[in-house]
Amino acid sequence: MRLGIVVYSNDPETVFNAFRLGVFSLGKGDTVKAFLLAKGVESEMLVDDKFNVPEQMQSFVDAGGEVFACGTCLKIRKSGSSDICPMSTLDDLHSIIEQSDKVLTF
Numbered sequence: 442m443r444l445g446i447v448v449y450s451n452d453p454e455t456v457f458n459a460f461r462l463g464v465f466s467l468g469k470g471d472t473v474k475a476f477l478l479a480k481g482v483e484s485e486m487l488v489d490d491k492f493n494v495p496e497q498m499q500s501f502v503d504a505g506g507e508v509f510a511c512g513t514c515l516k517i518r519k520s521g522s523s524d525i526c527p528m529s530t531l532d533d534l535h536s537i538i539e540q541s542d543k544v545l546t547f
Contacts, residue, residue, distance in 0.1 A: 442466075444473045445541035447534070448481035456484050457492035459547035460501045467504040474541070475501070476534045477510040477526060481547075482518060485526060498525055509533045 444466050448459050463473045477484055487494035502508060502525055509529035515521060522528035538544055 442471045443540055443542045444471050445537040445544040446473065446475040447537075447544060447546045448475060448477050448484060449479040450547055451480035451483040451487060453487045453489045453492040453494055455547050456481070456487055456494050457497050459545075460494070460497040460506075462545075463501045463506050464497070464504050467501070467506055473501075473505075474507045474509065474537045476529070476537055477508065477514070478534070479511070479514055482510045482514045482520065482526070485523060495525075509537070 446459055446463055448456055450456055460475070463475055466473050484498060485495050498508065508526050510522060510526035511534070512528040512530055515528055
C-alpha cells in the first residue's frame, strides 16, 4: 500500500503517533510519505518527557519514509528546511495525495 500522512498538528503525542504509524507501515512493506503542513512544520522541535518526536521522525526516515515540509509554512515561522524535512510545495503535497492509496491526517 502507498500511504500518505499529512501532519498539521504540533501536539507532541499526535505527531509522535503519526510517525510511529509510519514506521510500523514501512515495516509491513508499505511506501509512506509524510507532508508537514501548518503547525506540523514545527515537528522536528517537539520534545517532551514522553514523546521524542525528532527521534521518531529519524526512525521513520531510517526505515525508508520520506518527509516533506511546506515551504510557505516554514517561511511564516522564519524557519528553513533540514536534512529530514526538505522544503516542499503544494505541488509535492498534491503528488503525495494523487499517488497514495490512502491519506491520513494528524
